[in-house]
Amino acid sequence: MKIDLQKAYDSIEWRFLQDMLSGLKFPHTSIELIMQCVYTPSYSLALNGDVFGFFKDKRGLRKRDPLSRGDLIPATLLLSIFETFSISSGLKMSSGKSSFYSNGVGDIILKGIEDASGKLFGGLGIVDTKQWNIAAVGKLVWWIARKKDNLWIQWVDKVYIKQTDCMDYKPTSASSWAWRKVCEIKEVFKDAYVQGKWSADDEKYTINDGYKWLTQHDMSRVPWFKSVWNKFIIPKHSFILWLLNQERLLTLDRLFKMGITQQTRCFLCGIHDENHRHLFQECVYARQCYTQLFAWLQMQVPVHLSTDSILRIRKHTGFTRLLLSSLVAAMQYHIWLCRNTCRVDGYVTHPAVILKRIKFDCRMRLMNISVGSLKRGEIDWCTQRGLM
Structure with a gap:
């Protein structure tokens, strides 16, 4: 839609x-x-x-x-x-x-949308509406388990559950459709209740807590979360960096596997086959761009140009680490933009122009951040490099 x-x-x-x-x-x-x-x-x-x-x-x-x-x-x-x-x-x-598109959307794509979970776990922060609805019904299950002083809960207890433990209760075929659905969701949350989740007198169930338990209890945090999602990075840069970390950009090696193109040679260097690692780390053009960036920052170009290895230089912490992640995200965004421009228009942007655009982007981003939240040394660091 x-x-x-x-x-x-x-x-x-x-x-x-x-x-x-x-x-x-x-x-x-x-x-x-x-x-x-x-x-x-x-x-x-x-x-x-x-x-x-x-x-x-x-x-x-x-x-x-x-x-x-x-x-x-x-x-x-x-x-x-x-x-x-x-x-x-x-x-x-x-x-x-306005348009609505549904035809031809496969189960894998739909599942990918459903799995776009919180940013902390590598997703885009999109709420899975199906899981959210289950979490909402989970509140009814919690009310039943706690025997909340509610007329509907009392009616359910007298008509359906009676003297049975609510967690062991099984609905009959004569039960209403709505009640059978509540019992199905009860089975989903049964493990949480058995393990003592939301069972203490002072522990209240909320739909948000239930949703987090449903979608995140079996997930692990991604190490690059703060390198992709922080206030210093322009959102469109974050999105491209997120796709890069997931290796989901439509590079030529992926397009070749999909049968969309027969070309695999990198547009920027014309020497090696294009894939995520080559385009953003090994390509001669990418290294030239990074050389310009690190010369401006008065830093040595690392051997490996992955985001994590760059941010480990001199063990950057706090403000400088966040700002450096912003510069790296801008660099990778503009490399991808230059690659697409070369594919369509047939020319490659000079690395010096790329650096100029990165400075402009970061300068504009810093203007949107309250200077009062920055320390004196941080402001001086930005001023010396022409970012303020």
Whole structure:
């Protein structure tokens, strides 16, 4: 499901924008540059690894911020939710730019969406709605186990459970569908109750706790969590770095295995086959970019260019470690961007330009962080390197 809200972006006339800029006394040169950005964009389609054709944008300002995507929530429920949202907020769904996709989505992809768990465990922090619903019903199970002073709980105890231990109780075929479902979920949480979870008088069950137990009790934390997700890293950089750590970027070796392309030679160096390790650590171009970065930081280029090995240099801790992780994430993002640009447009960006873009990105990110939260030495470190 892709929902796009109808805003001024979708209905504003380009001529009106130009007249408004003129009315606000913008310089003529600035107006021309802005309108060039509005008038000139063109798009092409990538099919089976090849790019086809170009077509022009026709109406509205460019905007790439789809509100949400999901595959597990029924369309009718989503539409009712957005209708309520529209009434309360005044924002309407743009039917011309909203779509629902379900055909051809395999079980593996859907399972991948369900398994996108907390960031601490290597996921994207997407809530698994199925597990959340189970955790919500788990609260009813906890009420029954604790014999909560509730009319429905008392009725269940008298009609169904009677003198049986609630954890050993088995529903009969004559039981209602809803009650059988509650008993199924009771079996899911049985191990937690047997082990003493939420059994103490002062330990209250919450849906959030139940959800965490369902999704994380058998997971282990990933060591690169803080290197990917911290406030110093631009979100789009974090996302590319997350895919890199999972080795899920569409590098040529993966596209070859999928049967999408026959080319495997690296676009940037043209010597070796492209894969995650080569593109971001071993490629001559990548090492040239890192040489520029570490020369600017007055640091020695490490032998291995993995994120962990870079962050272990001089045993960086605290602020410098977080900032260095931001620079590394920006570097890997721009290497991936340069690779895609080379694939489509046929040219490779000079490493000095890559470094300039990384400095700009990190400078802009630091501007969004309260300077009051930084120590004097940290501010001096950034100032000496032109980041403030």
